[in-house]
Amino acid sequence: MGRAATIVGAAGFVGQRLNARLVADGWDVYAPAKGDPDLLTRDLGTVFYCAGLTADYDRRPFDTVEAHASLVSQIIRADRFARLVYLSSTRLYDGLPKAEVDEDEPLVFAPADPRRVYDLSKALGENLTLARTGGRGAVARLSNVFDWTEGAPGFLSEWLIQARAERALHLASSPHIRRDYIHLDDVVDALVALARGEPAGIVNVASGELTSNAGIAEVFRAAGWQVDFSGDADPPRPPNASVAKLASLGVRPRPVRDVVCAYLESLT
Structure with a gap:
Protein backbone atom coordinates (compact mmCIF):
# COMPACT_ATOMS: atom_id res chain seq x y z
CA MET A 1 0.00 0.00 0.00
CA GLY A 2 1.37 3.44 -0.95
CA ARG A 3 1.01 6.75 0.82
CA ALA A 4 -2.57 7.68 1.72
CA ALA A 5 -4.13 10.68 0.00
CA THR A 6 -7.57 12.27 -0.08
CA ILE A 7 -8.61 14.45 -3.02
CA VAL A 8 -11.53 16.76 -2.25
CA GLY A 9 -12.87 17.78 -5.64
CA ALA A 10 -11.47 14.73 -7.45
CA ALA A 11 -14.09 15.03 -10.19
CA GLY A 12 -12.90 18.51 -11.17
CA PHE A 13 -10.40 19.69 -13.76
CA VAL A 14 -7.31 19.58 -11.54
CA GLY A 15 -8.58 16.83 -9.26
CA GLN A 16 -9.03 14.30 -12.06
CA ARG A 17 -5.48 14.71 -13.36
CA LEU A 18 -4.04 14.69 -9.84
CA ASN A 19 -5.98 11.50 -9.05
CA ALA A 20 -4.57 9.76 -12.12
CA ARG A 21 -1.03 10.84 -11.24
CA LEU A 22 -1.21 9.69 -7.62
CA VAL A 23 -2.68 6.31 -8.55
CA ALA A 24 0.05 5.83 -11.17
CA ASP A 25 2.67 6.68 -8.53
CA GLY A 26 1.29 4.08 -6.13
CA TRP A 27 -0.64 6.27 -3.70
CA ASP A 28 -3.72 4.90 -1.93
CA VAL A 29 -6.25 7.51 -3.04
CA TYR A 30 -9.62 8.25 -1.42
CA ALA A 31 -11.77 10.42 -3.71
CA PRO A 32 -14.96 11.17 -1.76
CA ALA A 33 -18.11 12.20 -3.56
CA LYS A 34 -19.75 15.44 -2.50
CA GLY A 35 -21.44 14.96 0.85
CA ASP A 36 -19.64 11.72 1.71
CA PRO A 37 -20.01 11.45 5.54
CA ASP A 38 -16.80 9.40 5.83
CA LEU A 39 -14.76 12.48 4.95
CA LEU A 40 -14.90 13.73 8.54
CA THR A 41 -14.52 10.40 10.32
CA ARG A 42 -11.75 8.45 8.59
CA ASP A 43 -7.99 9.02 8.47
CA LEU A 44 -7.29 11.08 5.36
CA GLY A 45 -3.50 11.06 5.01
CA THR A 46 -2.45 13.95 2.77
CA VAL A 47 -5.46 16.03 1.77
CA PHE A 48 -5.42 17.84 -1.57
CA TYR A 49 -8.24 20.35 -1.35
CA CYS A 50 -9.19 20.95 -4.99
CA ALA A 51 -12.84 21.92 -4.50
CA GLY A 52 -13.95 25.33 -5.73
CA LEU A 53 -16.04 27.43 -8.07
CA THR A 54 -14.61 29.56 -10.86
CA ALA A 55 -16.81 30.77 -13.71
CA ASP A 56 -20.11 30.78 -11.78
CA TYR A 57 -18.94 32.04 -8.39
CA ASP A 58 -20.85 35.33 -8.75
CA ARG A 59 -24.09 33.52 -9.54
CA ARG A 60 -23.62 31.07 -6.67
CA PRO A 61 -22.06 33.09 -3.83
CA PHE A 62 -23.19 30.83 -0.99
CA ASP A 63 -21.98 27.69 -2.75
CA THR A 64 -18.69 29.51 -3.32
CA VAL A 65 -18.24 30.14 0.40
CA GLU A 66 -19.15 26.52 1.16
CA ALA A 67 -16.63 25.18 -1.37
CA HIS A 68 -13.78 27.56 -0.55
CA ALA A 69 -14.04 27.86 3.23
CA SER A 70 -16.82 25.99 5.04
CA LEU A 71 -15.90 22.43 4.05
CA VAL A 72 -12.17 22.88 4.57
CA SER A 73 -13.00 24.33 7.99
CA GLN A 74 -14.83 21.12 8.88
CA ILE A 75 -11.91 18.98 7.69
CA ILE A 76 -9.43 20.97 9.75
CA ARG A 77 -11.69 20.83 12.80
CA ALA A 78 -12.07 17.03 12.50
CA ASP A 79 -8.24 16.85 12.47
CA ARG A 80 -7.80 13.46 10.79
CA PHE A 81 -5.14 14.43 8.24
CA ALA A 82 -1.35 14.37 8.09
CA ARG A 83 -0.98 17.27 5.65
CA LEU A 84 -3.32 19.66 3.87
CA VAL A 85 -2.58 21.24 0.48
CA TYR A 86 -5.20 23.90 -0.28
CA LEU A 87 -5.65 25.12 -3.85
CA SER A 88 -6.11 28.86 -4.17
CA SER A 89 -5.49 31.36 -6.96
CA THR A 90 -3.08 34.08 -8.03
CA ARG A 91 -6.13 36.16 -8.89
CA LEU A 92 -5.97 37.24 -5.23
CA TYR A 93 -3.18 39.58 -6.39
CA ASP A 94 -5.39 41.28 -9.00
CA GLY A 95 -5.68 44.99 -8.39
CA LEU A 96 -2.42 45.31 -6.48
CA PRO A 97 -0.44 48.25 -7.94
CA LYS A 98 2.79 46.31 -8.43
CA ALA A 99 4.51 44.79 -11.44
CA GLU A 100 5.61 41.69 -9.52
CA VAL A 101 4.45 40.14 -6.27
CA ASP A 102 5.58 37.27 -4.10
CA GLU A 103 3.71 35.12 -1.60
CA ASP A 104 4.35 37.51 1.31
CA GLU A 105 2.54 40.42 -0.37
CA PRO A 106 -0.40 41.68 1.76
CA LEU A 107 -3.68 41.29 -0.08
CA VAL A 108 -6.22 44.08 -0.59
CA PHE A 109 -9.96 43.49 -1.11
CA ALA A 110 -13.07 45.65 -1.33
CA PRO A 111 -15.56 43.89 0.98
CA ALA A 112 -18.60 45.69 -0.45
CA ASP A 113 -17.94 44.48 -4.00
CA PRO A 114 -20.17 41.41 -4.55
CA ARG A 115 -17.68 39.93 -7.03
CA ARG A 116 -15.05 39.73 -4.29
CA VAL A 117 -16.81 36.72 -2.77
CA TYR A 118 -14.34 34.54 -4.70
CA ASP A 119 -11.25 36.33 -3.37
CA LEU A 120 -12.47 36.71 0.19
CA SER A 121 -13.61 33.08 0.52
CA LYS A 122 -10.32 31.81 -0.93
CA ALA A 123 -8.41 34.05 1.46
CA LEU A 124 -10.40 32.62 4.38
CA GLY A 125 -9.62 29.08 3.21
CA GLU A 126 -5.94 30.03 3.05
CA ASN A 127 -6.02 31.50 6.55
CA LEU A 128 -7.58 28.37 8.06
CA THR A 129 -5.07 26.16 6.25
CA LEU A 130 -2.07 28.16 7.39
CA ALA A 131 -3.15 29.20 10.88
CA ARG A 132 -5.25 26.29 12.16
CA THR A 133 -3.41 23.14 11.10
CA GLY A 134 -0.44 23.19 13.44
CA GLY A 135 2.08 23.71 10.62
CA ARG A 136 0.66 20.92 8.45
CA GLY A 137 -0.91 23.19 5.84
CA ALA A 138 0.31 24.61 2.55
CA VAL A 139 -1.40 26.82 -0.02
CA ALA A 140 -0.91 26.51 -3.77
CA ARG A 141 -1.93 29.72 -5.54
CA LEU A 142 -2.61 28.61 -9.10
CA SER A 143 -2.44 30.92 -12.11
CA ASN A 144 -4.40 30.24 -15.33
CA VAL A 145 -4.32 26.46 -15.77
CA TYR A 181 -0.50 30.35 -18.09
CA ILE A 182 0.60 27.03 -16.62
CA HIS A 183 -0.11 23.59 -18.04
CA LEU A 184 -2.16 21.17 -15.94
CA ASP A 185 0.64 18.58 -15.76
CA ASP A 186 3.02 21.18 -14.31
CA VAL A 187 0.40 22.05 -11.69
CA VAL A 188 0.15 18.39 -10.69
CA ASP A 189 3.95 18.22 -10.38
CA ALA A 190 3.81 21.18 -8.00
CA LEU A 191 1.03 19.70 -5.87
CA VAL A 192 2.89 16.41 -5.48
CA ALA A 193 6.01 18.36 -4.48
CA LEU A 194 4.04 20.37 -1.91
CA ALA A 195 2.76 17.14 -0.39
CA ARG A 196 6.31 16.34 0.74
CA GLY A 197 6.09 19.04 3.38
CA GLU A 198 8.52 21.79 2.37
CA PRO A 199 8.36 24.66 1.99
CA ALA A 200 5.45 25.47 4.25
CA GLY A 201 3.14 28.40 3.68
CA ILE A 202 2.04 29.78 0.33
CA VAL A 203 3.57 28.88 -3.03
CA ASN A 204 2.70 30.51 -6.35
CA VAL A 205 2.03 27.72 -8.84
CA ALA A 206 2.56 29.70 -12.02
CA SER A 207 4.97 30.10 -14.92
CA GLY A 208 6.27 33.44 -13.68
CA PRO A 239 0.87 41.60 -11.17
CA ASN A 240 3.41 38.99 -12.21
CA ALA A 241 3.61 36.23 -9.58
CA SER A 242 7.11 35.33 -8.44
CA VAL A 243 7.95 31.62 -8.78
CA ALA A 244 11.14 31.50 -6.71
CA LYS A 245 9.50 29.32 -4.04
CA LEU A 246 8.13 26.98 -6.68
CA ALA A 247 11.62 26.60 -8.15
CA SER A 248 12.91 25.69 -4.69
CA LEU A 249 10.60 22.66 -4.88
CA GLY A 250 12.35 21.59 -8.08
CA VAL A 251 9.34 22.52 -10.24
CA ARG A 252 9.97 24.71 -13.28
CA PRO A 253 6.86 24.99 -15.46
CA ARG A 254 7.33 25.00 -19.21
Missing part, protein backbone atom coordinates in the same frame (compact mmCIF):
# COMPACT_ATOMS: atom_id res chain seq x y z
CA PHE A 146 -4.80 25.07 -19.28
CA ASP A 147 -5.03 21.78 -21.13
CA TRP A 148 -6.65 20.46 -24.31
CA THR A 149 -8.68 17.55 -23.00
CA GLU A 150 -12.36 17.79 -23.90
CA GLY A 151 -14.18 20.12 -21.55
CA ALA A 152 -11.05 21.73 -20.12
CA PRO A 153 -12.08 25.18 -18.82
CA GLY A 154 -10.61 28.57 -19.62
CA PHE A 155 -9.97 30.69 -22.67
CA LEU A 156 -6.69 29.10 -23.76
CA SER A 157 -8.01 25.57 -23.23
CA GLU A 158 -11.02 26.32 -25.42
CA TRP A 159 -8.72 27.88 -28.02
CA LEU A 160 -6.54 24.75 -28.13
CA ILE A 161 -9.55 22.42 -28.34
CA GLN A 162 -11.01 24.49 -31.19
CA ALA A 163 -7.71 24.19 -33.07
CA ARG A 164 -8.27 20.45 -33.48
CA ALA A 165 -11.29 21.10 -35.68
CA GLU A 166 -10.55 24.43 -37.36
CA ARG A 167 -7.57 26.12 -39.00
CA ALA A 168 -9.19 29.58 -39.11
CA LEU A 169 -9.88 30.71 -35.56
CA HIS A 170 -12.04 33.72 -34.68
CA LEU A 171 -11.65 34.40 -30.97
CA ALA A 172 -13.90 36.51 -28.75
CA SER A 173 -11.08 38.25 -26.92
CA SER A 174 -8.37 40.86 -27.40
CA PRO A 175 -4.77 40.32 -28.52
CA HIS A 176 -3.59 42.65 -25.74
CA ILE A 177 -4.83 40.63 -22.77
CA ARG A 178 -1.98 39.09 -20.78
CA ARG A 179 -2.12 36.16 -18.40
CA ASP A 180 0.23 33.79 -16.63
CA GLU A 209 5.64 35.09 -17.05
CA LEU A 210 2.72 37.09 -18.41
CA THR A 211 2.00 36.13 -22.02
CA SER A 212 -0.31 38.08 -24.32
CA ASN A 213 -2.93 36.55 -26.57
CA ALA A 214 -1.01 38.12 -29.44
CA GLY A 215 2.14 36.23 -28.42
CA ILE A 216 0.29 32.91 -28.38
CA ALA A 217 -1.36 33.73 -31.71
CA GLU A 218 2.12 34.10 -33.22
CA VAL A 219 2.81 30.46 -32.32
CA PHE A 220 -0.43 29.41 -33.99
CA ARG A 221 0.32 31.37 -37.15
CA ALA A 222 3.82 29.95 -37.37
CA ALA A 223 2.27 26.47 -37.23
CA GLY A 224 -0.18 27.23 -40.06
CA TRP A 225 -3.32 28.47 -38.31
CA GLN A 226 -5.15 31.73 -38.97
CA VAL A 227 -6.08 33.68 -35.84
CA ASP A 228 -8.03 36.89 -35.38
CA PHE A 229 -9.65 38.54 -32.37
CA SER A 230 -13.00 40.28 -32.12
CA GLY A 231 -11.95 42.69 -29.38
CA ASP A 232 -9.24 45.29 -28.84
CA ALA A 233 -9.38 45.93 -25.08
CA ASP A 234 -6.08 46.61 -23.35
CA PRO A 235 -6.72 46.25 -19.60
CA PRO A 236 -4.03 46.88 -16.98
CA ARG A 237 -1.59 44.04 -16.58
CA PRO A 238 -2.10 41.91 -13.50
CA PRO A 255 6.74 28.30 -21.03
CA VAL A 256 3.26 28.42 -22.51
CA ARG A 257 4.59 29.09 -26.02
CA ASP A 258 6.67 25.90 -25.93
CA VAL A 259 3.75 23.79 -24.73
CA VAL A 260 1.40 25.23 -27.34
CA CYS A 261 3.98 24.75 -30.11
CA ALA A 262 4.46 21.07 -29.21
CA TYR A 263 0.69 20.55 -29.09
CA LEU A 264 0.13 22.12 -32.50
CA GLU A 265 2.94 20.03 -33.96
CA SER A 266 1.10 16.93 -32.73
CA LEU A 267 -1.97 17.98 -34.73
CA THR A 268 -0.14 18.33 -38.05
Whole structure:
Protein backbone atom coordinates (compact mmCIF):
# COMPACT_ATOMS: atom_id res chain seq x y z
CA MET A 1 0.00 0.00 0.00
CA GLY A 2 1.37 3.44 -0.95
CA ARG A 3 1.01 6.75 0.82
CA ALA A 4 -2.57 7.68 1.72
CA ALA A 5 -4.13 10.68 0.00
CA THR A 6 -7.57 12.27 -0.08
CA ILE A 7 -8.61 14.45 -3.02
CA VAL A 8 -11.53 16.76 -2.25
CA GLY A 9 -12.87 17.78 -5.64
CA ALA A 10 -11.47 14.73 -7.45
CA ALA A 11 -14.09 15.03 -10.19
CA GLY A 12 -12.90 18.51 -11.17
CA PHE A 13 -10.40 19.69 -13.76
CA VAL A 14 -7.31 19.58 -11.54
CA GLY A 15 -8.58 16.83 -9.26
CA GLN A 16 -9.03 14.30 -12.06
CA ARG A 17 -5.48 14.71 -13.36
CA LEU A 18 -4.04 14.69 -9.84
CA ASN A 19 -5.98 11.50 -9.05
CA ALA A 20 -4.57 9.76 -12.12
CA ARG A 21 -1.03 10.84 -11.24
CA LEU A 22 -1.21 9.69 -7.62
CA VAL A 23 -2.68 6.31 -8.55
CA ALA A 24 0.05 5.83 -11.17
CA ASP A 25 2.67 6.68 -8.53
CA GLY A 26 1.29 4.08 -6.13
CA TRP A 27 -0.64 6.27 -3.70
CA ASP A 28 -3.72 4.90 -1.93
CA VAL A 29 -6.25 7.51 -3.04
CA TYR A 30 -9.62 8.25 -1.42
CA ALA A 31 -11.77 10.42 -3.71
CA PRO A 32 -14.96 11.17 -1.76
CA ALA A 33 -18.11 12.20 -3.56
CA LYS A 34 -19.75 15.44 -2.50
CA GLY A 35 -21.44 14.96 0.85
CA ASP A 36 -19.64 11.72 1.71
CA PRO A 37 -20.01 11.45 5.54
CA ASP A 38 -16.80 9.40 5.83
CA LEU A 39 -14.76 12.48 4.95
CA LEU A 40 -14.90 13.73 8.54
CA THR A 41 -14.52 10.40 10.32
CA ARG A 42 -11.75 8.45 8.59
CA ASP A 43 -7.99 9.02 8.47
CA LEU A 44 -7.29 11.08 5.36
CA GLY A 45 -3.50 11.06 5.01
CA THR A 46 -2.45 13.95 2.77
CA VAL A 47 -5.46 16.03 1.77
CA PHE A 48 -5.42 17.84 -1.57
CA TYR A 49 -8.24 20.35 -1.35
CA CYS A 50 -9.19 20.95 -4.99
CA ALA A 51 -12.84 21.92 -4.50
CA GLY A 52 -13.95 25.33 -5.73
CA LEU A 53 -16.04 27.43 -8.07
CA THR A 54 -14.61 29.56 -10.86
CA ALA A 55 -16.81 30.77 -13.71
CA ASP A 56 -20.11 30.78 -11.78
CA TYR A 57 -18.94 32.04 -8.39
CA ASP A 58 -20.85 35.33 -8.75
CA ARG A 59 -24.09 33.52 -9.54
CA ARG A 60 -23.62 31.07 -6.67
CA PRO A 61 -22.06 33.09 -3.83
CA PHE A 62 -23.19 30.83 -0.99
CA ASP A 63 -21.98 27.69 -2.75
CA THR A 64 -18.69 29.51 -3.32
CA VAL A 65 -18.24 30.14 0.40
CA GLU A 66 -19.15 26.52 1.16
CA ALA A 67 -16.63 25.18 -1.37
CA HIS A 68 -13.78 27.56 -0.55
CA ALA A 69 -14.04 27.86 3.23
CA SER A 70 -16.82 25.99 5.04
CA LEU A 71 -15.90 22.43 4.05
CA VAL A 72 -12.17 22.88 4.57
CA SER A 73 -13.00 24.33 7.99
CA GLN A 74 -14.83 21.12 8.88
CA ILE A 75 -11.91 18.98 7.69
CA ILE A 76 -9.43 20.97 9.75
CA ARG A 77 -11.69 20.83 12.80
CA ALA A 78 -12.07 17.03 12.50
CA ASP A 79 -8.24 16.85 12.47
CA ARG A 80 -7.80 13.46 10.79
CA PHE A 81 -5.14 14.43 8.24
CA ALA A 82 -1.35 14.37 8.09
CA ARG A 83 -0.98 17.27 5.65
CA LEU A 84 -3.32 19.66 3.87
CA VAL A 85 -2.58 21.24 0.48
CA TYR A 86 -5.20 23.90 -0.28
CA LEU A 87 -5.65 25.12 -3.85
CA SER A 88 -6.11 28.86 -4.17
CA SER A 89 -5.49 31.36 -6.96
CA THR A 90 -3.08 34.08 -8.03
CA ARG A 91 -6.13 36.16 -8.89
CA LEU A 92 -5.97 37.24 -5.23
CA TYR A 93 -3.18 39.58 -6.39
CA ASP A 94 -5.39 41.28 -9.00
CA GLY A 95 -5.68 44.99 -8.39
CA LEU A 96 -2.42 45.31 -6.48
CA PRO A 97 -0.44 48.25 -7.94
CA LYS A 98 2.79 46.31 -8.43
CA ALA A 99 4.51 44.79 -11.44
CA GLU A 100 5.61 41.69 -9.52
CA VAL A 101 4.45 40.14 -6.27
CA ASP A 102 5.58 37.27 -4.10
CA GLU A 103 3.71 35.12 -1.60
CA ASP A 104 4.35 37.51 1.31
CA GLU A 105 2.54 40.42 -0.37
CA PRO A 106 -0.40 41.68 1.76
CA LEU A 107 -3.68 41.29 -0.08
CA VAL A 108 -6.22 44.08 -0.59
CA PHE A 109 -9.96 43.49 -1.11
CA ALA A 110 -13.07 45.65 -1.33
CA PRO A 111 -15.56 43.89 0.98
CA ALA A 112 -18.60 45.69 -0.45
CA ASP A 113 -17.94 44.48 -4.00
CA PRO A 114 -20.17 41.41 -4.55
CA ARG A 115 -17.68 39.93 -7.03
CA ARG A 116 -15.05 39.73 -4.29
CA VAL A 117 -16.81 36.72 -2.77
CA TYR A 118 -14.34 34.54 -4.70
CA ASP A 119 -11.25 36.33 -3.37
CA LEU A 120 -12.47 36.71 0.19
CA SER A 121 -13.61 33.08 0.52
CA LYS A 122 -10.32 31.81 -0.93
CA ALA A 123 -8.41 34.05 1.46
CA LEU A 124 -10.40 32.62 4.38
CA GLY A 125 -9.62 29.08 3.21
CA GLU A 126 -5.94 30.03 3.05
CA ASN A 127 -6.02 31.50 6.55
CA LEU A 128 -7.58 28.37 8.06
CA THR A 129 -5.07 26.16 6.25
CA LEU A 130 -2.07 28.16 7.39
CA ALA A 131 -3.15 29.20 10.88
CA ARG A 132 -5.25 26.29 12.16
CA THR A 133 -3.41 23.14 11.10
CA GLY A 134 -0.44 23.19 13.44
CA GLY A 135 2.08 23.71 10.62
CA ARG A 136 0.66 20.92 8.45
CA GLY A 137 -0.91 23.19 5.84
CA ALA A 138 0.31 24.61 2.55
CA VAL A 139 -1.40 26.82 -0.02
CA ALA A 140 -0.91 26.51 -3.77
CA ARG A 141 -1.93 29.72 -5.54
CA LEU A 142 -2.61 28.61 -9.10
CA SER A 143 -2.44 30.92 -12.11
CA ASN A 144 -4.40 30.24 -15.33
CA VAL A 145 -4.32 26.46 -15.77
CA PHE A 146 -4.80 25.07 -19.28
CA ASP A 147 -5.03 21.78 -21.13
CA TRP A 148 -6.65 20.46 -24.31
CA THR A 149 -8.68 17.55 -23.00
CA GLU A 150 -12.36 17.79 -23.90
CA GLY A 151 -14.18 20.12 -21.55
CA ALA A 152 -11.05 21.73 -20.12
CA PRO A 153 -12.08 25.18 -18.82
CA GLY A 154 -10.61 28.57 -19.62
CA PHE A 155 -9.97 30.69 -22.67
CA LEU A 156 -6.69 29.10 -23.76
CA SER A 157 -8.01 25.57 -23.23
CA GLU A 158 -11.02 26.32 -25.42
CA TRP A 159 -8.72 27.88 -28.02
CA LEU A 160 -6.54 24.75 -28.13
CA ILE A 161 -9.55 22.42 -28.34
CA GLN A 162 -11.01 24.49 -31.19
CA ALA A 163 -7.71 24.19 -33.07
CA ARG A 164 -8.27 20.45 -33.48
CA ALA A 165 -11.29 21.10 -35.68
CA GLU A 166 -10.55 24.43 -37.36
CA ARG A 167 -7.57 26.12 -39.00
CA ALA A 168 -9.19 29.58 -39.11
CA LEU A 169 -9.88 30.71 -35.56
CA HIS A 170 -12.04 33.72 -34.68
CA LEU A 171 -11.65 34.40 -30.97
CA ALA A 172 -13.90 36.51 -28.75
CA SER A 173 -11.08 38.25 -26.92
CA SER A 174 -8.37 40.86 -27.40
CA PRO A 175 -4.77 40.32 -28.52
CA HIS A 176 -3.59 42.65 -25.74
CA ILE A 177 -4.83 40.63 -22.77
CA ARG A 178 -1.98 39.09 -20.78
CA ARG A 179 -2.12 36.16 -18.40
CA ASP A 180 0.23 33.79 -16.63
CA TYR A 181 -0.50 30.35 -18.09
CA ILE A 182 0.60 27.03 -16.62
CA HIS A 183 -0.11 23.59 -18.04
CA LEU A 184 -2.16 21.17 -15.94
CA ASP A 185 0.64 18.58 -15.76
CA ASP A 186 3.02 21.18 -14.31
CA VAL A 187 0.40 22.05 -11.69
CA VAL A 188 0.15 18.39 -10.69
CA ASP A 189 3.95 18.22 -10.38
CA ALA A 190 3.81 21.18 -8.00
CA LEU A 191 1.03 19.70 -5.87
CA VAL A 192 2.89 16.41 -5.48
CA ALA A 193 6.01 18.36 -4.48
CA LEU A 194 4.04 20.37 -1.91
CA ALA A 195 2.76 17.14 -0.39
CA ARG A 196 6.31 16.34 0.74
CA GLY A 197 6.09 19.04 3.38
CA GLU A 198 8.52 21.79 2.37
CA PRO A 199 8.36 24.66 1.99
CA ALA A 200 5.45 25.47 4.25
CA GLY A 201 3.14 28.40 3.68
CA ILE A 202 2.04 29.78 0.33
CA VAL A 203 3.57 28.88 -3.03
CA ASN A 204 2.70 30.51 -6.35
CA VAL A 205 2.03 27.72 -8.84
CA ALA A 206 2.56 29.70 -12.02
CA SER A 207 4.97 30.10 -14.92
CA GLY A 208 6.27 33.44 -13.68
CA GLU A 209 5.64 35.09 -17.05
CA LEU A 210 2.72 37.09 -18.41
CA THR A 211 2.00 36.13 -22.02
CA SER A 212 -0.31 38.08 -24.32
CA ASN A 213 -2.93 36.55 -26.57
CA ALA A 214 -1.01 38.12 -29.44
CA GLY A 215 2.14 36.23 -28.42
CA ILE A 216 0.29 32.91 -28.38
CA ALA A 217 -1.36 33.73 -31.71
CA GLU A 218 2.12 34.10 -33.22
CA VAL A 219 2.81 30.46 -32.32
CA PHE A 220 -0.43 29.41 -33.99
CA ARG A 221 0.32 31.37 -37.15
CA ALA A 222 3.82 29.95 -37.37
CA ALA A 223 2.27 26.47 -37.23
CA GLY A 224 -0.18 27.23 -40.06
CA TRP A 225 -3.32 28.47 -38.31
CA GLN A 226 -5.15 31.73 -38.97
CA VAL A 227 -6.08 33.68 -35.84
CA ASP A 228 -8.03 36.89 -35.38
CA PHE A 229 -9.65 38.54 -32.37
CA SER A 230 -13.00 40.28 -32.12
CA GLY A 231 -11.95 42.69 -29.38
CA ASP A 232 -9.24 45.29 -28.84
CA ALA A 233 -9.38 45.93 -25.08
CA ASP A 234 -6.08 46.61 -23.35
CA PRO A 235 -6.72 46.25 -19.60
CA PRO A 236 -4.03 46.88 -16.98
CA ARG A 237 -1.59 44.04 -16.58
CA PRO A 238 -2.10 41.91 -13.50
CA PRO A 239 0.87 41.60 -11.17
CA ASN A 240 3.41 38.99 -12.21
CA ALA A 241 3.61 36.23 -9.58
CA SER A 242 7.11 35.33 -8.44
CA VAL A 243 7.95 31.62 -8.78
CA ALA A 244 11.14 31.50 -6.71
CA LYS A 245 9.50 29.32 -4.04
CA LEU A 246 8.13 26.98 -6.68
CA ALA A 247 11.62 26.60 -8.15
CA SER A 248 12.91 25.69 -4.69
CA LEU A 249 10.60 22.66 -4.88
CA GLY A 250 12.35 21.59 -8.08
CA VAL A 251 9.34 22.52 -10.24
CA ARG A 252 9.97 24.71 -13.28
CA PRO A 253 6.86 24.99 -15.46
CA ARG A 254 7.33 25.00 -19.21
CA PRO A 255 6.74 28.30 -21.03
CA VAL A 256 3.26 28.42 -22.51
CA ARG A 257 4.59 29.09 -26.02
CA ASP A 258 6.67 25.90 -25.93
CA VAL A 259 3.75 23.79 -24.73
CA VAL A 260 1.40 25.23 -27.34
CA CYS A 261 3.98 24.75 -30.11
CA ALA A 262 4.46 21.07 -29.21
CA TYR A 263 0.69 20.55 -29.09
CA LEU A 264 0.13 22.12 -32.50
CA GLU A 265 2.94 20.03 -33.96
CA SER A 266 1.10 16.93 -32.73
CA LEU A 267 -1.97 17.98 -34.73
CA THR A 268 -0.14 18.33 -38.05
